[in-house]
Amino acid sequence: MTLTEEIEKLKTEKDAAVLAHYYVEPEIQEVADYIGDSFYLSKIAAGLEQRTIVFCGVSFMGESAKILSPDKRVLMPDLTADCPMAHMADAEAIAKAREEYEDLAVVCYINSTTELKAHSDVCVTSSNAVDIVKALPNKNIFFIPDKNLAHFVAKQVPEKHFVFHSGYCPVHEHMSVKEVKALKEAHPDAEVLAHPECSGAVRELADYLGSTSGIIQYASKSEASEFIICTEAGVDFELKRKNPKKRFYYPKTLPVCLDMKKNTLAKLRDTLLESGNEVQVGDEAGRLSKLSLEKMHELAGA
Numbered sequence: 001m002t003l004t005e006e007i008e009k010l011k012t013e014k015d016a017a018v019l020a021h022y023y024v025e026p027e028i029q030e031v032a033d034y035i036g037d038s039f040y041l042s043k044i045a046a047g048l049e050q051r052t053i054v055f056c057g058v059s060f061m062g063e064s065a066k067i068l069s070p071d072k073r074v075l076m077p078d079l080t081a082d083c084p085m086a087h088m089a090d091a092e093a094i095a096k097a098r099e100e101y102e103d104l105a106v107v108c109y110i111n112s113t114t115e116l117k118a119h120s121d122v123c124v125t126s127s128n129a130v131d132i133v134k135a136l137p138n139k140n141i142f143f144i145p146d147k148n149l150a151h152f153v154a155k156q157v158p159e160k161h162f163v164f165h166s167g168y169c170p171v172h173e174h175m176s177v178k179e180v181k182a183l184k185e186a187h188p189d190a191e192v193l194a195h196p197e198c199s200g201a202v203r204e205l206a207d208y209l210g211s212t213s214g215i216i217q218y219a220s221k222s223e224a225s226e227f228i229i230c231t232e233a234g235v236d237f238e239l240k241r242k243n244p245k246k247r248f249y250y251p252k253t254l255p256v257c258l259d260m261k262k263n264t265l266a267k268l269r270d271t272l273l274e275s276g277n278e279v280q281v282g283d284e285a286g287r288l289s290k291l292s293l294e295k296m297h298e299l300a301g302a
């Protein structure tokens, strides 16, 4: 039996659903029941019938699934797969901002620890942040931890006053502007599609800015046949699956999230087999962060 066949068998035996982010290895995306961006996967995780969820992504994704479905068993193929940006803000910074500003909403990117979510008013993802910030009644917005996503949102919601934090995604922040410009020169007809986590200099070169699923949808609908993709290269699998005749180019220093790549088929099989690597979230932190995540779902659906 191949690893994939073993996994398919174990999913049924263990009553488990496998969720995978677009950044994980193609062979995992192939065997997953649901593939998507972080907002889509958090919606799916909140409403599954299966008793067990195996989340192939990074810690904040598995934790969000556990927070939204506390009665389910949430497993991850590798519990050390973590997002460095999730740890780039802290509760003290939130307390300080709350003291300093009246009429403040603390808006927390889902790429954050459970503790940060627990101290925040609402969570957002890159696919709903603009709509959610617009829908908030508050004048002042403290946006944590990602400075790049915060600036992308602030530009589209000029009526609000933003307090920025200093966090960033190393994979997107360090993407080379020079390499993106070189791609533009080599492929002048290609459209540049970038994730809002990219630096301001890369965002300025983009024809479209959006979440991973936004990028995939844009490329699928566009009349262009060539695209320069400025996000983690794992999206290539879905981009090509949906658009076999289109061409996708990536910066020469391939943007790769090593934490996402810690998920492997063998680890997924072992996790299902042993029902190990269970995600744990503290009761109180879980209860409070659930409010921020549910508020996101409520406002995003409104």
Ligand code: 13P
Binding pocket: 036, 037, 038, 039, 111, 125, 126, 127, 169, 195, 197, 210, 211, 212, 213
């Ligand atoms: P998406 O919400 O676009 O899937 O992004 C998640 C992420 O980690 C980006 O680096």
Ligand code: SF4
Binding pocket: 058, 082, 083, 084, 085, 111, 169, 170, 171, 172, 197, 232, 257, 258, 259, 260
């Ligand atoms: Fe975190 Fe960046 Fe990896 Fe996304 S790509 S999980 S933001 S380190």
